[in-house]
Amino acid sequence: MDEEENLEPIYNDQPDTNELSGQFYDNQEDIGNDSIKKVTGMYKEWFLDYASYVILERAVPAIEDGFKPVQRRIMHSIKELDDGRYNKVANIVGHTMQYHPHGDQSIGDAMVQIGQKDLLIDTQGNWGNILTGDEAAASRYIEARLSKFALDVLYSPKITTWQLSYDGRRNEPVNLPVKFPLLLAQGGEGIAVGLSTKILPHNFNELIDASIKHLKGKPFTLYPDFPTQGIADVSNYNDGMRGGRVRVRAKITQLDKNTLVISQIPFSTTTTSLIDSILKANEKGKIKIKKIEDNTAAEVEILIHLPAGVSPDKTIDALYAFTGCETSLAPLGCVIENNLPLFTGVSNMLRVSTERTVQLLKRELEIELGELEEQWHYLSLERIFIEERIYRRIEEEETWDGVITTIDEGLKPFIKHLKREVTVDDITRLTEIKIKRISKFDIDKAQEKIEALEGDIEQVKYNLEHIIDFTIDFFTRLKEKYGKGRERKTELRSFDTIEATKVVLRNTKLYVNREEGFIGTGLKRDEYVADCSDIDDVIVFLRSGVMMVTKVDDKKFIGKDIIHIAVFDKNDKRTIYNMIYRDGKSGPSYVKRFNVSGVTRDKEYDLTQEKPGSQVLYFSWNPNGEAEVVTILLRQLSNVKKLKFDLDFAELLIKGRSSKGNLVTKYSIKKIDLKEKGISTLRPRKIWFDDTVSRLNVDGRGELLGEFKPEDRLLIITQSAKVKTIIPELTTHFDEDMIVLEKWIPNKPISVVYYDGEKSKYFVKRFLVENENKEEFVITEHPYSKLEIVSTDYRPMAEIIFAKNKGIQKENMELNFEEFIAVKGIKAIGNQLTSDKIKLINLLESLPFELPEEEIKEIILDEIDENNLGLEEDGQIILFPEAENPTE
Numbered sequence: 001m002d003e004e005e006n007l008e009p010i011y012n013d014q015p016d017t018n019e020l021s022g023q024f025y026d027n028q029e030d031i032g033n034d035s036i037k038k039v040t041g042m043y044k045e046w047f048l049d050y051a052s053y054v055i056l057e058r059a060v061p062a063i064e065d066g067f068k069p070v071q072r073r074i075m076h077s078i079k080e081l082d083d084g085r086y087n088k089v090a091n092i093v094g095h096t097m098q099y100h101p102h103g104d105q106s107i108g109d110a111m112v113q114i115g116q117k118d119l120l121i122d123t124q125g126n127w128g129n130i131l132t133g134d135e136a137a138a139s140r141y142i143e144a145r146l147s148k149f150a151l152d153v154l155y156s157p158k159i160t161t162w163q164l165s166y167d168g169r170r171n172e173p174v175n176l177p178v179k180f181p182l183l184l185a186q187g188g189e190g191i192a193v194g195l196s197t198k199i200l201p202h203n204f205n206e207l208i209d210a211s212i213k214h215l216k217g218k219p220f221t222l223y224p225d226f227p228t229q230g231i232a233d234v235s236n237y238n239d240g241m242r243g244g245r246v247r248v249r250a251k252i253t254q255l256d257k258n259t260l261v262i263s264q265i266p267f268s269t270t271t272t273s274l275i276d277s278i279l280k281a282n283e284k285g286k287i288k289i290k291k292i293e294d295n296t297a298a299e300v301e302i303l304i305h306l307p308a309g310v311s312p313d314k315t316i317d318a319l320y321a322f323t324g325c326e327t328s329l330a331p332l333g334c335v336i337e338n339n340l341p342l343f344t345g346v347s348n349m350l351r352v353s354t355e356r357t358v359q360l361l362k363r364e365l366e367i368e369l370g371e372l373e374e375q376w377h378y379l380s381l382e383r384i385f386i387e388e389r390i391y392r393r394i395e396e397e398e399t400w401d402g403v404i405t406t407i408d409e410g411l412k413p414f415i416k417h418l419k420r421e422v423t424v425d426d427i428t429r430l431t432e433i434k435i436k437r438i439s440k441f442d443i444d445k446a447q448e449k450i451e452a453l454e455g456d457i458e459q460v461k462y463n464l465e466h467i468i469d470f471t472i473d474f475f476t477r478l479k480e481k482y483g484k485g486r487e488r489k490t491e492l493r494s495f496d497t498i499e500a501t502k503v504v505l506r507n508t509k510l511y512v513n514r515e516e517g518f519i520g521t522g523l524k525r526d527e528y529v530a531d532c533s534d535i536d537d538v539i540v541f542l543r544s545g546v547m548m549v550t551k552v553d554d555k556k557f558i559g560k561d562i563i564h565i566a567v568f569d570k571n572d573k574r575t576i577y578n579m580i581y582r583d584g585k586s587g588p589s590y591v592k593r594f595n596v597s598g599v600t601r602d603k604e605y606d607l608t609q610e611k612p613g614s615q616v617l618y619f620s621w622n623p624n625g626e627a628e629v630v631t632i633l634l635r636q637l638s639n640v641k642k643l644k645f646d647l648d649f650a651e652l653l654i655k656g657r658s659s660k661g662n663l664v665t666k667y668s669i670k671k672i673d674l675k676e677k678g679i680s681t682l683r684p685r686k687i688w689f690d691d692t693v694s695r696l697n698v699d700g701r702g703e704l705l706g707e708f709k710p711e712d713r714l715l716i717i718t719q720s721a722k723v724k725t726i727i728p729e730l731t732t733h734f735d736e737d738m739i740v741l742e743k744w745i746p747n748k749p750i751s752v753v754y755y756d757g758e759k760s761k762y763f764v765k766r767f768l769v770e771n772e773n774k775e776e777f778v779i780t781e782h783p784y785s786k787l788e789i790v791s792t793d794y795r796p797m798a799e800i801i802f803a804k805n806k807g808i809q810k811e812n813m814e815l816n817f818e819e820f821i822a823v824k825g826i827k828a829i830g831n832q833l834t835s836d837k838i839k840l841i842n843l844l845e846s847l848p849f850e851l852p853e854e855e856i857k858e859i860i861l862d863e864i865d866e867n868n869l870g871l872e873e874d875g876q877i878i879l880f881p882e883a884e885n886p887t888e
Helices: 042-059 069-081 089-096 104-116 148-153 182-186 204-215 271-283 312-322 346-387 390-394 400-414 424-431 435-439 443-465 467-482
Strands: 121-124 143-146 162-164 171-173 188-191 196-199 231-236 245-249 251-256 259-264 291-294 302-305 326-329 334-337 340-343 508-513 518-520 527-532 537-542 546-551 562-568 576-582 589-594 615-622 626-634 644-648 662-665 669-680 685-690 695-697 703-708 714-718 722-726 738-743 750-756 761-767 786-791 797-802 813-816 838-844 877-879
Touching (some): 069 089, 069 104, 089 143, 182 204, 204 346, 251 312, 346 467, 443 467, 508 562, 576 626, 576 669, 615 626, 703 738, 786 838
Antiparallel strands (some): 121 143, 162 171, 251 259, 334 340, 508 518, 508 527, 576 615, 626 669, 685 703, 714 738, 750 786
């Protein structure tokens, strides 16, 4: 006996087993030891059998029809009960249990999920709400029947392959003959043993269009579409395969300066879970809100009320960064094909489904052709049998065989045109024709029926020969019949990446003890530095010339004699540090200008030449690259004639933080005083607008809006006739109806033509923005008033096209805004354009205009990265008093 046979357990006589682990031991002493013995028999196969069952029979849908077994059995049961009226879901669940060997709860839950997708089941009653997460009522209270779409595409008994149910009492379909990419339309997910699947739902009409494109040999691309709507970034969808990622956001708009509205939510969330995540973020201090109202019913409406002074734009970004308002979905295309798991993309799923639809339609046509030919064959025999009076020849026959033989012989002269041989069954059917029918037989009507059948046969044959065109027509009819109201719900858009450190609410305070060298949020008795958050970094400079970037903490020792501390932004290249330091205890002094980026957290960087006794004598930090002028006083020495001189930082280049710097003096410095505050030495920053994500950027993406100095602003005009100017911040959100976005030139007039709803007339006005910090409505506030055209050119022109009046067409009129009306106040009504009825107003090319020459003084010290926005807080200057010891 070999080793494996030795270990084969005897089930009836084996007492020493550990049933929980499935391991067998030779005796009780082995229990608890580390030695594990090999097992065979049933235990060897059980896990694989269980895994196979879960994968094939419970968790993963089949690629053929897109159903899991429980879903397929539910749809089969509904069809068996279908009589056009609603059935109690409890009755359907009970009927399904004849096919599905599991509890009623799992069947009921699966049926509710199908019903909530609003495609296959026509529901009645409370089926729950996918938006709020409310559950459906008990199955005894809700009703269902098949939708018309399901009846059209799911069932065809003649081409369905059947198998016995689990108890052998009934037949159930192996797969339903689904003639539509149903799996992609509904989506599906499941967790099996060792694998899982997550197929996202797609748009009904887009799936049909893609199927038609595939049949025509054209390329297609599929992206998900969610019933909860929302906004999706599918740039990394990866065809729905493993490794792909879809980012989904709620749709958040600004109702007013203190209120945000969430009108659409991300897929896989509910209003309840979304509100919970917002409240948790508020509790943790990531965002700051006053209260939340949930007014969701048929449509989502969550109102978020903000405290006074909280930025709505920054809060929107924070909601995306710290709450469920943005989720990331990881698709995983896994289906069952030929009883094996198959990992594939949604494009291949659609191709397989479309090709299967072609084959199913072909089989239906072949069956229909056979049935039509059978009808034609029998009607032809019937006509011959009656027209040639063959029925009279059997009157004297006494035996059945004689009757059959007589009819067969009587038919032979007339059946040469038939498409198959006459069988005994054919003759038997002829004998069953009643005398009454024979007596009323109309030869012309019979021939018409035969010719009609011949026409149907030719049509079916034509469809079979052109099966691809037939399938395309089938999909086209589906779209025409059921596509209305199934337009795309989810908006596809590229997202910008939100940096959490830029949008997090700074809800705690940072303190410093400069002498002792401690920083942290817990040093409340020491010097206040700035507001910060628990995810911020802090930059610290010591008098010894050491710099460090570290994480915010409750209390942390950095080093004694801290001269500067601030919240650090790693992407900030506009903040310029001006520094004068002494090299060693008594060495020469050097001056340098630098910015800080690309540092390693908690690493000490020495900004001097690392000689013992080196010391920072002067230090300032400048958010917009300001360059001040300082006065330097030297100590009294016999050989030094000039003890006082000025140093202008604007004359220095901005270099790296590790540079040595320029020599200031080789003599000992007594004191450094600020003589003159500096102006920015950086070029105006270039700002672009990326229409794809509706965001400003400094990376060169989209349309260049111009070069902006710190005091420059953006002009925004919306279709709803609101005008405002804003500081160009990268976190700004823009209204969907924005029609003008450009750099604001205060003295350049804005020209508009609008329709006054109260007076039913068109008016023209030109105005300047009078209050740069206020959003203003520039047309009358009647509900029917509307903005027709707007121009921000200096000398715009427009063409007025008049409507016909009593058949007379008036010539078009050219409108010169500059001559028509002078620049007036923003609240002015303007001048009436015309009393005639207007058909159309078009903007023309503007008249030429030359800007007056202006002297522009620009100081450019270095080609640093001017395309990055700087910090907005004011810089501070540290002056060190005269040292007690000349060597210090």
